[in-house]
Structure formats: structure tokens, C-alpha cells
Amino acid sequence: MSTNKIKHIGIFTSGGDSPGMNAALYSIAKSAKVKGIKISGFRKGYEGLIDGDFLTLKSHDLQKLVHLGGTILKTARSKRFMELEGRKKAFQTLKANKIDALIAIGGDGTFKGLLAFSEICDIPFIGIPGTIDNDLAGTDYTLGFDSAVNTAIENIDKIRDTAESHNRVFIVEVMGRDSGYIGIHSGLTVGADAILIPESGKDLIYLLEKIKNYESEDAFLVVVSEGDEIGAELVASKIKEMNPNVDLRITKLGHVQRGGNPSALDRMLGIRMGVAAVEEILKGNTNKMVGFLNNQLKLTPFNKVVKQHQIKDELNRLLELFSK
Numbered sequence: 160m161s162t163n164k165i166k167h168i169g170i171f172t173s174g175g176d177s178p179g180m181n182a183a184l185y186s187i188a189k190s191a192k193v194k195g196i197k198i199s200g201f202r203k204g205y206e207g208l209i210d211g212d213f214l215t216l217k218s219h220d221l222q223k224l225v226h227l228g229g230t231i232l233k234t235a236r237s238k239r240f241m242e243l244e245g246r247k248k249a250f251q252t253l254k255a256n257k258i259d260a261l262i263a264i265g266g267d268g269t270f271k272g273l274l275a276f277s278e279i280c281d282i283p284f285i286g287i288p289g290t291i292d293n294d295l296a297g298t299d300y301t302l303g304f305d306s307a308v309n310t311a312i313e314n315i316d317k318i319r320d321t322a323e324s325h326n327r328v329f330i331v332e333v334m335g336r337d338s339g340y341i342g343i344h345s346g347l348t349v350g351a352d353a354i355l356i357p358e359s360g361k362d363l364i365y366l367l368e369k370i371k372n373y374e375s376e377d378a379f380l381v382v383v384s385e386g387d388e389i390g391a392e393l394v395a396s397k398i399k400e401m402n403p404n405v406d407l408r409i410t411k412l413g414h415v416q417r418g419g420n421p422s423a424l425d426r427m428l429g430i431r432m433g434v435a436a437v438e439e440i441l442k443g444n445t446n447k448m449v450g451f452l453n454n455q456l457k458l459t460p461f462n463k464v465v466k467q468h469q470i471k472d473e474l475n476r477l478l479e480l481f482s483k
């Protein structure tokens with residue numbers, strides 16, 4: 160489609176919500192308005208596309224909501240969109256409402272969905288990386304990661320207060336389905352004694368080495384990523400085997416990490432990514448995710464936005480150093 164024919168863009172949020180999604184919605188609506196483009200927001204991710212459930216978005220309304228966590232469009236994981244039948248229905252919705260392009264805010268699953276959709280629908284698709292896990296290739300930071308880490312450290316700091324008071328071992332589980340980014344960032348910045356993440360093979364060895372000599376003279380904080388193969392309970396039993404006298408508690412931070420007002424960094428990321436998404440559609444790009452690498456805009460084809468199962472070298476070195 161010729162880009163000067165783009166008059167109406169559809170947007171939706173999909174997969175797990177993340178703080179900063181509303182800032183991105185505002186930014187898309189604002190930059191579209193300046194360019195004279197209409198914006199429709201589909202509710203509940205792909206479900207709204209299938210059911211034709213949408214509303215016209217106005218930047219004036221959205222600017223009051225930038226500070227809110229979650230997503231005002233709601234989000235979902237859609238089984239129906241995994242089937243061709245569902246995607247055909249979504250295509251009918253777009254055709255019937257004369258939507259010329261789509262912007263999706265979500266993770267790699269959402270972008271896989273758009274790739275499948277592009278087989279039957281030839282309008283441009285652009286993605287914005289929205290997940291607290293920060294595990295996507297093509298961007299240094301995904302929307303929501305910074306806020307989630309801030310929430311994690313705020314809570315772990317509180318746990319430290321009680322842990323220090325009782326000289327307890329605390330195992331705190333943080334989110335990250337397959338990724339240790341929240342774990343390593345929060346673990347390092349709270350001064351954890353041990354950090355266990357799926358990307359490291361040596362972390363448990365270091366932990367057991369340390370706990371062997373621990374004499375309950377202080378708190379001992381362990382941060383474990385939910386995606387770590389060993390898991391909080393097994394870590395607890397290994398610690399007990401090594402040092403049976405420790406007084407140990409487990410806290411799982413869970414979904415609290417997904418909520419709350421977005422940090423300044425996530426709001427700014429949402430603003431920058433929203434503008435970039437509209438501009439890249441107008442330049443004729445499709446099936447690509449906008450991201451920032453080394454603070455420079457970077458477009459990554461959806462088929463290259465795979466989950467990252469490695470952490471950066473520098474982080475690895477920090478992990479190694481602080482584990483000893």
C-alpha cells in the first residue's frame with residue numbers, strides 16, 4: 160500500500176501487560192493526529208481484532224493516562240488467533256473498517272502472530288516490544304522492564320529489613336518466564352548474596368559455597384528468577400542440606416512486578432517507540448519491530464525478534480564477580 164494512502168491505523172496490546180504501554184498508546188495517537196491519521200484501538204489484543212471490538216482513540220484523552228500501569232486497551236492471549244479461522248475473521252474486521260496499517264505492542268509471540276497474519280493480510284504491521292522480561296533481540300530495553308525492576312527492588316529492600324532483623328536467609332523469586340534480566344538487575348542493585356538466573360550454569364555452585372560458611376550473623380539474600388530451572392523450593396532444600404541450622408523463608412513477588420505506574424524511563428521509551436512506529440509505517444516498513452540499541456532506533460524483522468537466552472557479556476562478568 161502506498162504510504163500516502165494510510166489514513167487509519169489500528170493498534171492493540173497483546174500478551175502480558177507492561178508499564179509504559181499507555182504512554183506508547185498516547186504517543187501513537189498524538190503523532191498520528193499531527194499527521195491527520197485516525198487511530199482505532201482494539202480491545203484485548205487479537206481477540207478485539209477477531210470480534211471487531213474497538214474504539215476511536217484520541218490523544219487528548221490518552222494524555223491523562225500516561226502515568227497508568229497496565230493497558231487501557233486490555234490485553235489477552237488469544238487461542239482463536241492461533242487458528243486460520245480466527246485470523247480470517249480479524250482480516251474481515253480490518254477490511255470492513257478500512258484499516259490501512261496495524262501497530263501491535265507485545266512480545267515475540269505477538270509478532271509471530273503478525274507474521275502468520277501477513278500471509279492473508281497485506282497491510283503494513285509494526286511492532287513495539289512490550290514485556291517486563293526484557294528478553295527480546297533488537298532492543299536494549301523492552302517497555303515495562305525498568306518499572307518491573309524498580310518494583311522488585313523496592314520490595315526486596317523491604318524484605319532485607321526483616322531479614323536483617325532476624326538474621327534470616329530469604330529466597331526471593333522474581334519474574335522472568337525464561338529470562339534472568341529482572342533477576343540480575345534486581346539482585347545486583349539490592350546487594351543480594353546470591354543471584355540465580357536461567358542463563359548461568361555456575362550460580363548455584365557459588366551460592367552453596369557461600370552458604371556453607373554462613374553462621375547466621377546477618378541476613379542472607381538470594382534472588383532467584385522464576386525461569387531458573389532449579390526453582391525457589393529446591394534452592395531452599397539445597398541450602399538446608401548444606402547448612403541445616405539456617406532460618407529460611409521464601410517470598411515470591413509475582414504479578415506485583417507487572418503493575419504500578421511506569422518509571423520515567425518506560426514512559427520515555429513508550430513515547431519514543433510510539434512516534435517511531437507511526438513514522439516507520441509511513442516510510443513503508445512492515446513486519447518489523449522498533450527498538451533502541453545503543454540509544455539508536457533499530458528496526459528488526461519479526462522473524463529475528465527471537466527470545467534472547469543469553470545475557471550480555473558485561474552483565475555476565477558482574478554476575479560472576481558479585482557471586483563470589
Ligand SMILES: Nc1ncnc2c1ncn2[C@@H]1O[C@H](COP(=O)(O)OP(=O)(O)O)[C@@H](O)[C@H]1O
Binds near residue numbers: 241269272
Ligand atoms: N504462531 C502464531 N500464530 C498465530 N498467533 C500467534 C502465534 N504465536 C502467538 N500468537 C498470538 O500472540 C498472542 C500473544 O503471544 P504470547 O506468547 O502469549 O505473548 P507475548 O506477545 O508477550 O510473547 C498469543 O496469545 C496468540 O494469540
Ligand SMILES: O=P(O)(O)OC[C@H]1O[C@](O)(COP(=O)(O)O)[C@@H](O)[C@@H]1O
Binds near residue numbers: 176266334335385
Ligand atoms: O500473567 P501470566 O499469564 O501468569 O504470565 C506470567 C508471565 O508473564 C510475564 O510477566 C511477562 O511475560 P510476557 O510479557 O512474555 O507475557 C512473565 O515474567 C511471567 O512468567
